[in-house]
Amino acid sequence: MTIPTLHGYQISLRPVVRGDIEQLRIWRNSEHVKQFMLSDNDITKEQQLAWFEHIQRAHNQWHFVIEYRHQAIGSCNIKTRGKAADISTAKHFELGLYIGEQRYLGNIIAFAPTLLMADYCFSELQAKQLYAVVKPENAAALRYNEKLGYAVVHRGDIIEMWLRQSDYEVHSKPLKSLLNRPTRR
Amino acid sequence: MSQQKLTAAFVHALGLTDDKVTDDLTYNTIPEWDSTAHMILIAELEDTFDIMLDTDDIIDMSSVAEAKRILAKYNVQF
Numbered sequence: 001m002t003i004p005t006l007h008g009y010q011i012s013l014r015p016v017v018r019g020d021i022e023q024l025r026i027w028r029n030s031e032h033v034k035q036f037m038l039s040d041n042d043i044t045k046e047q048q049l050a051w052f053e054h055i056q057r058a059h060n061q062w063h064f065v066i067e068y069r070h071q072a073i074g075s076c077n078i079k080t081r082g083k084a085a086d087i088s089t090a091k092h093f094e095l096g097l098y099i100g101e102q103r104y105l106g107n108i109i110a111f112a113p114t115l116l117m118a119d120y121c122f123s124e125l126q127a128k129q130l131y132a133v134v135k136p137e138n139a140a141a142l143r144y145n146e147k148l149g150y151a152v153v154h155r156g157d158i159i160e161m162w163l164r165q166s167d168y169e170v171h172s173k174p175l176k177s178l179l180n181r182p183t184r185r
Numbered sequence: 186m187s188q189q190k191l192t193a194a195f196v197h198a199l200g201l202t203d204d205k206v207t208d209d210l211t212y213n214t215i216p217e218w219d220s221t222a223h224m225i226l227i228a229e230l231e232d233t234f235d236i237m238l239d240t241d242d243i244i245d246m247s248s249v250a251e252a253k254r255i256l257a258k259y260n261v262q263f
Binding site for chain 2: 010105106107108109111143144147174175178179180181182183
C-alpha cells in the first residue's frame with residue numbers, strides 16, 4: 001500500500017523522503033523534542049539513515065513530514081498496534097507526533113496532524129481504536145490527547161491512552177470547525 | 186472603547202482578572218490560556234466585535250498584542 005499524502009485542516013502530511021532525514025534528526029535531537037521521546041538518546045547520522053532505510057521497507061508504519069504554509073514544521077506517524085504486520089489490514093493503530101518548529105509548539109495548528117491521521121485511520125483504514133503512549137512527565141501531551149478524546153487506560157512508567165471513534169467525533173468537533181474555516185492565503 | 190471590550194473578552198473567556206490582560210500576555214504560557222480556552226476566546230471575540238475570523242488569524246492569535254493587530258484587519262480600532 002502506497003503511503004498517501006494527506007491534506008486538510010490547513011496542513012499537509014507527506015511521506016518522509018531521504019532529503020528530510022537530516023532536518024528530522026536535528027529536530028529529534030533538540031531538547032524540546034527528545035525529552036519526551038521514549039528513548040531520549042541522541043540519534044547519529046548513521047542511525048538516522050538506518051532508520052530511514054528501515055521505514056522504507058516496513059509495512060507496519062507510515063512516517064510523514066508535516067507541512068504548514070509550505071514549510072516543514074514537524075513529523076508524525078501511524079504504526080500498527082500489536083502484531084499486525086501491515087497497515088492495510090490492521091485495525092488498531094498508534095499515532096505519534098512531534099512539532100519541531102518551536103513557534104508552533106502548543107499552537108492550535110498542532111492539532112491538525114492528529115486530526116488528519118485520525119480521520120484517515122477511522123474512515124479509510126476502518127480503525128477500531130487508536131492508541132497513544134506518553135511519558136508521565138509530558139503533561140502537555142496528556143492534555144493534548146485528552147482534548148482529542150483519548151482516555152487513559154494504563155498508568156505506569158508510560159501512560160497508555162486509547163481513542164474510540166465516538167469520543168473522537170465529539171471531542172474533535174470544535175477543533176475541526178476552527179481549522180476548517182476559509183483562509184485568506 | 187475597543188480596548189475595554191477586548192479586555193472584557195479575555196477576562197470572560199480565560200477567567201482572568203483585568204490586570205492580567207496586557208499586550209505581553211501570550212497563548213499557552215499560563216494554564217488559563219490553553220487550546221480549549223483559545224477556542225472559547227475566539228468565539229468571545231467574534232461575538233464582541235461581530236466578526237468572523239479566518240483560520241490563519243485564529244492560528245496567529247498568539248498574544249493580546251497580536252489579537253489587536255489581527256482585529257485591526259477587521260476594522261476594529263484601538
